[in-house]
Amino acid sequence: MPLPAPPRSLLQDCALFLDFDGTLVAIADRPDAITVAPSLLPLLQGLSRKLDGRLVVVSGRATADIRQWLVPPEIAVVGSHGLERDGLAIARPAALDQALPDLRELQTRHPGVAIEEKPFGVAIHFRESPQAEEVCRGAAAELAMKAGMQVLPGKMVFEIKPADGNKGTAISALMTLPAFTGHKPLFIGDDITDEDGFAAVRALGGAAILVGDERNTAASFRLDDVDHVHRWLRDACEEME
Numbered sequence: 001m002p003l004p005a006p007p008r009s010l011l012q013d014c015a016l017f018l019d020f021d022g023t024l025v026a027i028a029d030r031p032d033a034i035t036v037a038p039s040l041l042p043l044l045q046g047l048s049r050k051l052d053g054r055l056v057v058v059s060g061r062a063t064a065d066i067r068q069w070l071v072p073p074e075i076a077v078v079g080s081h082g083l084e085r086d087g088l089a090i091a092r093p094a095a096l097d098q099a100l101p102d103l104r105e106l107q108t109r110h111p112g113v114a115i116e117e118k119p120f121g122v123a124i125h126f127r128e129s130p131q132a133e134e135v136c137r138g139a140a141a142e143l144a145m146k147a148g149m150q151v152l153p154g155k156m157v158f159e160i161k162p163a164d165g166n167k168g169t170a171i172s173a174l175m176t177l178p179a180f181t182g183h184k185p186l187f188i189g190d191d192i193t194d195e196d197g198f199a200a201v202r203a204l205g206g207a208a209i210l211v212g213d214e215r216n217t218a219a220s221f222r223l224d225d226v227d228h229v230h231r232w233l234r235d236a237c238e239e240m241e
Ligand SMILES: O=P(O)(O)OC[C@H]1O[C@H](O[C@H]2O[C@H](CO)[C@@H](O)[C@H](O)[C@H]2O)[C@H](O)[C@@H](O)[C@@H]1O
Pocket: 019, 020, 021, 022, 023, 026, 027, 028, 029, 030, 031, 032, 034, 058, 059, 060, 061, 062, 116, 123, 125, 127, 154, 155, 156, 157, 159, 191, 193
């Protein structure tokens, strides 16, 4: 059964969790090549105001990276796939720094491969070198094994991160805060890495919206692409009391 479009009423009184890449901004060749639509920041600020601050961008990017794009402080951000949030104290795995010279060498040997460093992990991108996918998969698996970390495959990327949390555990934790309790969570995301978040909001009685093509998913609604997300958010925000 194809997933239906989300009713606008879902936004009313909800706690809104938004993925970033592929949901609020279109996928680009490189992480730093994205374009943030000029209308996005006022849209998110308006939504946050109407939801009394119950809006959080939950991204795989490092929080410091997201903050370069989403500057206004009233747009709350949880980075690194749920690992960068208040109340969660995890250490940077030592094996990460030991592995970086090898990963940089991989980058040199395979032009187009990009290494994105994060506070608790690293992402190996192969969007600009698709023929290097298997080499990158191998490097990710090796580092994860040595460091006792996990590999999270995403869109033309292998992310290596500690297994201490994910977008689902982050959303569940946020939902226990006084500002969020009593409100239904709504999560919008596009990637396989968003499935933990989809499952978490459904388990809490909320709703999940998949962005992009139909696939096997825990989401119950679907929007075609980033433009449709912006339009849906704008229209639903206007309808909110
Ligand atoms: O959880 P998200 O906010 O969706 O972040 C997921 C990853 O997004 C970024 O990588 C992806 O987007 C890039 C820019 O469009 C694209 O070049 C890359 O191929 C995609 O995988 C980001 O660089 C990662 O750190 C995020 O984890």
